[in-house]
Amino acid sequence: MAQLYFKYGAMGSSKSANALMARFNYEERGQNALMVKPQIDTRDGDHMVYSRIGLKYPCVYFHELQAMSEEDLQKYACIIVDEAQFLNRDEVYYLAHLVDDCDIPVICYGLRADFRGELFPGSYHLLVLADKLEEVKTICWCGKKAAFNARFDETGHVVKEGAQVVLGANDKYIGLCRRHWMSGDLGPDFSVSKT
Numbered sequence: 001m002a003q004l005y006f007k008y009g010a011m012g013s014s015k016s017a018n019a020l021m022a023r024f025n026y027e028e029r030g031q032n033a034l035m036v037k038p039q040i041d042t043r044d045g046d047h048m049v050y051s052r053i054g055l056k057y058p059c060v061y062f063h064e065l066q067a068m069s070e071e072d073l074q075k076y077a078c079i080i081v082d083e084a085q086f087l088n089r090d091e092v093y094y095l096a097h098l099v100d101d102c103d104i105p106v107i108c109y110g111l112r113a114d115f116r117g118e119l120f121p122g123s124y125h126l127l128v129l130a131d132k133l134e135e136v137k138t139i140c141w142c143g144k145k146a147a148f149n150a151r152f153d154e155t156g157h158v159v160k161e162g163a164q165v166v167l168g169a170n171d172k173y174i175g176l177c178r179r180h181w182m183s184g185d186l187g188p189d190f191s192v193s194k195t
Helices: 015-028 062-067 089-102 121-129 178-183
Strands: 004-008 033-037 048-050 056-058 078-081 106-110 132-135 148-152 173-176
Touching: 004 015, 004 089, 004 121, 015 033, 015 048, 015 056, 015 078, 015 106, 033 062, 062 089, 078 089, 089 106, 089 121, 106 121, 148 178, 173 178
Parallel strands: 004 106, 004 132, 033 078, 078 106
Antiparallel strands: 048 056, 148 173
């Protein structure tokens, strides 16, 4: 029986790499997996999922997934969604429909919360609807588990106000433990030039 998975983690926890490896595992076993992401994520070029370690693979945008017939979707053993935090309520419910009514497993990867510590809409609805939740872990500069996303400006100062969605990677965000996220401490060795 198909299930809806939400695998969440802080910035730098290799969520995209995990998504790409999951796709490869299906392919290696002779099964097709469809890579999907919201079109808002344009950092990696057109129709591409890319990880910081250099893995990449073509994808369809979420609205293109929704335009596909259920007959075409049945050709896939799994649907893998990267950057799932950018989905809206209706899109998450559509994924639940694919799982429940079409019996297609769906694995979503994304951030749980933004730089202010607030849930993204997609993450909120995935936390509510997912059959399985799994944290993809990474560490803070101090060695503790990093579960929070800090956004920093061009001078290396942590910001806690602003638009929820500002696309970026190591140039704007870093995963921190709760203590260092709350204090805005990016660590003694942090410098903007390293990002």
